[in-house]
Amino acid sequence: MNVSSVQVKEPVQVAKAVETPNGLASSSLAAGSKMRARTFLAVPTATLIAFVVHLFVSQDEPAVDTRSYSVFLAGMFGLSVAAAAVQPLWSSLRRWMAHMCPIIAATVLLLCLWEVITSGLRLLPMPYFPSPAGVLQSLLNDRKLLFDSTWHSLLLLLSGYVLGVSIALVTGICIGWFPLARYWGMPLLKALGPIPATAWVPLAMVLSPSGIFSAVGLVALAVWFPVTMLTISGIANTRASYLDVARTLGAGPKHLIFRVAIPAAMPSIFIGLFMGLGTSFLTLIVAETVGVKSGLGWYVSWAQGWAEYGKVYAALVIMAAFFSTIMTVLFKVRDRVLVWQKGVIKW
């Protein structure tokens, strides 16, 4: 089956090689197109393998539980074949595929391995480790509640993060710039900052009028410490010569803070923002588990309480997508704000 699909694809690749007018490049391109053929066929091949394994493994399971996974794999297969067929005409898709295909194929093969281990060979205790088909089914069955939980998590995360970052920027800039604020602020920061925000949970539950408030406060607190620390360090380490130059250009204190120290501190502030985002995810899930009765953290512990492990994993899948999307958004903001670093620093 594998071999036949390779033969189907071959003419497309040959056409591609002929297209390039440059004779010098054609020999290296021939090698490149061979590699490319392998790259573009990786996903269809992997999905096909996964599909066959799935059919074989799930023969004695009820069709209702496994059908959506079959549809998913079939869809993946169709999509990847279509993409491979279209890519010679669409250069940005081709570049994306050349980069992503091996990763996607590996993911599909991992799913296949997971299915073999769980519902195939039954190596793992059953209720705790459902197969990918089961997880997908739970995800689809409970999509309304999952969507609702994600929405609540997003609201909670954003309000806590924005609150924490706003306070952190103010405290960080003050402590980094004004010696008096540094004298009084640093000991406080060093004493309270390293306490994990989640350790405040008991106090937060006593103090706050509602679970939502305490959760927002905890997330804000978790974000506040790293962002403050790195803002201080960025502001305090502003190169003295930038400040000297600005002063000889006629800059007053306001200009020195807002137009020199803060832009100079931006790379450091962004490291703080990324660290803060990481701790805010952790705190969000803990806060939702213990206090708030909504959100993905709550959903996981609720589903666990009913021993519906398919739903637990479904929520984890959603979390992975949710958190990495937010991370990507922050990277995009970083790229925009720190555009002047482009080509200088890679991280």
Place this chain on the structure above:
Amino acid sequence: MAERGHQVVATTATNALNEGSSLRIVEVSKHFPAADASSERTHALDNISLSVAAGELVSVVGPSGCGKSTLLRLIAGLDHCDSGTLTVGADAIHEPSAERGLVFQDPNLFPWLTVRRNIESGLVARGVLHEKRHEVDEFIRLVGLETFAKAYPHHLSGGMAQRVALARALINHPKVLLLDEPLGALDAFTRMRMQDEVLRLWEARGATILLVTHDIDEAIYMSNRIVIMTPRPGRVERIIPVSLERPRQRNSAEFLRLRGDILEFLHFTRGAG
């Protein structure tokens, strides 16, 4: 020495646009605190006196550690002297001001701003960008960086970056321009081209320029007078007028004779000290 008037050492300063102010340094001394308990505090400047006429270009040469840069920082107002007075025109120097532009060996461009925004930053700092925006293009043209106006500093070569730094200092129309080895980090060819460029800017704007340099050729090529300083403590050892015709020839007999004199003098002082 206590006179405060506008009396200045008479020197030829034949500039059309006279933006410069005279500069007087009277019996200025400066110490730096010891770095640790065992070392003594540094006597950076000892009783320095120097007058620079409006529109004059004066070079300060001398071995490392003779306090050249310290002197420039005092004039810029970035540091304070222990004793003595510094005045620009009729005003004593207390703090940095846009009237005294400073360009360092490292261009120190703000890396987060484009070339245009770097040049603008003096206007922004003084809050006059709105009225003087038209001058920005003029200064970008003056240093020949029209095509790089939107580039960020790390895309510039050393010479281009230093030209931006010059334009950034000049856009405030400083009465005194302080140059702290501004061409020190450039290669020999770029440096010679930049020397002409600084001279061109000086002749066009007529600012008073105090140039600190290691390079004796540069000092002879550019300045009306050369101040030779000696280290530990930093003192003005000698002031040599340069009366060669401009544009100067780097290989003329007079140029080379003057060069020989200065080198001999520096060697002599080193041997004695």
